[in-house]
Amino acid sequence: MTGPGSGRVELLPVEGVPEVRPGDDLADLLVGAAGDGISEGDVLVVTHKVVSKAEGRILDLREVEPSPFAKSFATEHGKDPRQIEVVLRESRRVVRMDRGIIISETHHGFVCANAGVDASNVPGDRVCLLPLDPDASAARIRDSLRTRLGLDLAVVVSDSFGRAWRTGITNVALGVAGMEPLDDYRGELDPHGYPLTASVLATADELASASELVAGKTSGVPAVIIRNYPYQRGPGTGQQLLMEPGRDLFR
């Protein structure tokens, strides 16, 4: 491998991971399912849902008392007021709140629908919240896999977000460990000798999106191994993927 562009990349689903419960050791479950299928230099993309479950980031809506504001918005748009209350608690700022949709900025700085609060794939009257610190979650999984398997990997914790201007959701990286999330080509030259501009690639997000192609939505594949991708090793974080407020034209 000499850099991006050389060689084939493989996307391998990690199947057979049991239902994850609060307190579970996620790395143990992933090693149990993937067996010796993980190799040095792989990128392991783990969907945040199983990370949140293992970390106990599940909330029982029966314990949530909605505020008058949450009640009023929920009533107007036919939503569950307790769920609206949780979305507001998980937000530090509302970006848009219209037509029953809440786009907000989470306490981590992610801008997404419903502050990442999700009722699907969670049993009962409960909702799943984003991990408190997805970079720390990714680092814990990476450290744990290194200890168990003696392998150096990159780990990405992913979720699927909507976008401005485009329909549908795509997977993005919330947390990153062991790699730089951005590939900066600024200053490099194209094949004609002209400098490349506007060329900072969000490769961690592209890895997350690629993983979705084998994870699907209903198929119970909580992690994907990406093999032979020559990621840039380093102490990168998912936070680096967030636009600085001062540079953001769409806050």
Next chain:
Amino acid sequence: MTGPGSGRVELLPVEGVPEVRPGDDLADLLVGAAGDGISEGDVLVVTHKVVSKAEGRILDLREVEPSPFAKSFATEHGKDPRQIEVVLRESRRVVRMDRGIIISETHHGFVCANAGVDASNVPGDRVCLLPLDPDASAARIRDSLRTRLGLDLAVVVSDSFGRAWRTGITNVALGVAGMEPLDDYRGELDPHGYPLTASVLATADELASASELVAGKTSGVPAVIIRNYPYQRGPGTGQQLLMEPGRDLFR
């Protein structure tokens, strides 16, 4: 293959494509480079740059007379007034124009920086424009490959766009042929029997992003074969990936 989630997916770079010139038959060049490396059911992601070059969507800036408005914006922000003029001509609406950055909606409906006008990877005093109709471009390449190889493929024409709220660019699908660009899971149930909500996946964009992992930015890989991805065959278009104005909270 029983659906997304089963089996491994491979990303294979198409290397050795010569410099593309206006009037070139792109499918011929791709077949020449990929040889018999293309198989039935592959997704071929082609970067728009070579499509635009083959279609002659290259503009010589020496032939562009900038308007007073373009001159004034360019002077204020240290830009080439002829390039600003081209960006404005390629736009049907400016979404944000601030700090030297133009985010606009192209005549096709794409919202992106500089209306997709790009000076990198183009020799001389020239710029590359987006294909006039990327869906038609994708369909032509697909039809041509079917005629030459007797294979049914999906084709995606891609470009890299910035995003609101997140740093870096990721590849997205401009044009699509032979597949549905969105996978709609609404109404399906999660493993706990609860309906999935907000679950329309922009799989064509995720295929575009995945392709970037082997195409890179400087490595001269203008196309990527994605093998073993069970895409949904159908008459989908890249236009389906654009948010309807009435639903868009960020116009």
